[in-house]
Amino acid sequence: MPSFKPVLLAVALITGLLLTMLGLLLMGGYPAGSTLLALWNGSVGSWYALTSSTLVRAVPLMLTGCAVAVAFRAGVFNIGAEGQLLAGAAAAAAIALALPLGGLPAMALALAAGTLAGGAWAGIAAVLRARFGVLEVISTIMLNFVALYGVSYLVRGPLQEPTHAYPQTSTIALGLHLPRIAGAGRLHAGLPIAFAILLGCGWIFRHTALGFRLLAVGESPSAAASAGEINVARVTFQAFIWSGMLAGLAGAVEVLGVTFALYESISPGYGYTAIAIALLAGLDPWRVILSAILFAVLEAGAGAMQRDAGVPAALVSVIEALLILAAIGTQAARWHFRRMPANSIADGNEVSG
């Protein structure tokens, strides 16, 4: 586990963030004060913004961030969280639309369907890796495209709403909407679900043999196999599937809790942002909670910044990217980036020629 104090790191991070932001704003000749105020107001400045804008956004980011963390920790470079999320969303929507009744069991069924679909989508890449040695970086990129076109087809074909006017499904029945959290606007039961899962994952990483096996395999597959007598192929495969299931759940939660329908642009790239989130969190599920909320704050604030202060929302992506690059730069020599090259891609030795 990290050798530096998490609180210190968080303070350093936020200070660095504010300074970078100030620097960029001054360079661009924007009014720094009113921009930061707009960012604040749009994300955490009011109860409504905090709950309905920031935390609603944080839910899929937490789940996909955790998905990436689980995979990367085990040395599986799953960059297909986006596709797995879409598969989960599609399956959850299909089940939810087919179910005649609402209620808790029906919700659970739809969420389970989404989770399984995400796992199955990751399973394709996992099988390709295990059976044929196909690099998951390449296969998951392709499966992301396939999932996107698949959803595009579904919402114009078999799952399209009855009038055939819009490329989306019908709205799912009210009885299947995830319950809202009382007094918290659009915030839904997905938040406690995500919290519970991330806390659980972090606990598994820290305190169980399973968690140890994941870390060992990610750290050094050969050492894990010879010294730890760990079945590397099996652990890797399982981590891949779990990762997909988490991303699939994110999609299902998004459908049942936020959009209530399936359409192409259901994810504004959550699965890609998740990679950044997991990295900033040092691939630790507990810290993913914080880093997902940080990214949600930035993205919720970005819109307000553009609207109220005239600063391009894209500036937030620059800040996110600089955060990751700074993290890579400062931690390159530290423990957790020594860990990642354990597998083939990062070393670059075994990649295709």
Added chain:
Amino acid sequence: MSAIIGPFLAATVRTATPLALAALGELLVECAGLINIGLEGAILAGSFGALVGATSGGVLGGYAGSVFGGVLIAMAFAAFVIWFKANQIITGTALTLLSVGATGTLYRALYGSSGASLTLPTSVPYSIPGLSVIPVLGSAFFSQPSITYAVYLLVPLVTWWIRGTHAGLALRAVGEQPEAARVAGVRVTRVRVLAVLAGGVLGGLAGGTLVLAQAGTFAEGMSAGRGFIAIAIVALGRWHPLGVALAALVFGAATALQFAFQAMGWHAPYQLFLVIPYVLTLAGLAGMTGRARSPAALGRAL
């Protein structure tokens, strides 16, 4: 029938041009043993560079600007991955994000929110005398913007360079067995840096093509996943320049088919066609069982 096939083939070649450029760049990077998913960012930076360059320097200035943009991202990738030994996937992801953010911010800062109406000097199609009159194929392959012809030349050039020169051998050695290459006197770090920079040049040119030979303007996020498609193309093309060119045509054809369907007013589920190249790539990768990628196989090919 040729009234449909001609435009379809022309659209295929047009769509394939930037894909082939980017994929040839990624091919060089992957031959050096690296995967740069920051290619998407390099293409976008290239598009923005083309916008800036072309507003003052015309088409040539635009291409120069696009190379500058692509190389900038590639330099950052090289710095982080090769010198800081950072993870490639992470660095690539971050650089793509950086490029999306930086180009979007600069675009709005420099051109305002109404910038979309900007029209730039564009590279008009040039019909090659003699060749362009060949029925159907002529107008498709030989009545294109000059950058397409550059790709035609680049494919055999890269093939020869990789397969037939000492430098190309060094490049592949670095990708296959870096330790052995180092022992044999190859400067591994330098080779990798140069490969990444070459990838940046070609990725940037791909972005420039989108602006200068196709759209005539810049739009935020206009690379639209082409960097990732290029990585698929390299795999479908089995890490061979000629294969890469053909694979780019396959991906181009799938997109062109969509245009054709829309133009004809057919209500076919075109997404199914768009999926085909990706499924082909996955199937190809699975069928290869590592043979076409493993060091031993490439050793035999020599």
